[in-house]
Amino acid sequence: MPGLPRRVLLIGAAVGPLAACSLDTDKLIRPAHLPAAGQVLASTGDIPVGSGKVVADTVLTQPTAGVFKGFVARCTHAGCVLPDVSGDTINCPCHGSRFELDGAVARGPAILPLTPVAITVRGNEIVAG
Ligand code: FES
Numbered sequence: 611m612p613g614l615p616r617r618v619l620l621i622g623a624a625v626g627p628l629a630a631c632s633l634d635t636d637k638l639i640r641p642a643h644l645p646a647a648g649q650v651l652a653s654t655g656d657i658p659v660g661s662g663k664v665v666a667d668t669v670l671t672q673p674t675a676g677v678f679k680g681f682v683a684r685c686t687h688a689g690c691v692l693p694d695v696s697g698d699t700i701n702c703p704c705h706g707s708r709f710e711l712d713g714a715v716a717r718g719p720a721i722l723p724l725t726p727v728a729i730t731v732r733g734n735e736i737v738a739g
Contacts, residue, residue: 638690638704642667642682644727647739654678654734662695662711668727669700670736673711678736680727681713687720700724 644667645651651665657678662671669681669692681700683692690704699716700709708716713724730737 640691642684644682645738649738651729651736651738654731654736660698664692664694669695669724671695671711678729678731679712680729681724682727685720686722686724
């Protein structure tokens with residue numbers, strides 16, 4: 611850019627992404643409220659095979675037909691809310707971590723898998739506990 615000293619451009623390039631990241635992170639970190647044992651979370655038909663859905667503060671997934679998993683909807687990197695499941699990954703909006711449908715880390719910076727939530731399938735319902 612003509613007219614701007616090279617040093618100003620380099621500082622702006624380094625600080626800009628950090629400033630945007632901290633603003634988003636502040637808005638997305640809040641404690642998770644785990645479901646009470648016996649609470650009905652969803653119908654099995656609501657959770658797509660090969661994907662999942664966030665219900666309140668719980669991520670419910672169905673990696674393969676008839677196999678359901680539950681996780682706390684918080685990223686293990688810095689605790690941001692995991693808002694939804696996109697296709698076959700659970701994506702954190704804060705710093706880009708991605709998790710597989712079984713909770714394993716698909717891409718960092720997170721290094722720990724998602725925290726499991728105990729769930730049980732009763733008939734057509736997915737129940738906490
Ligand atoms: S909180 Fe940093 S990637 Fe999720």
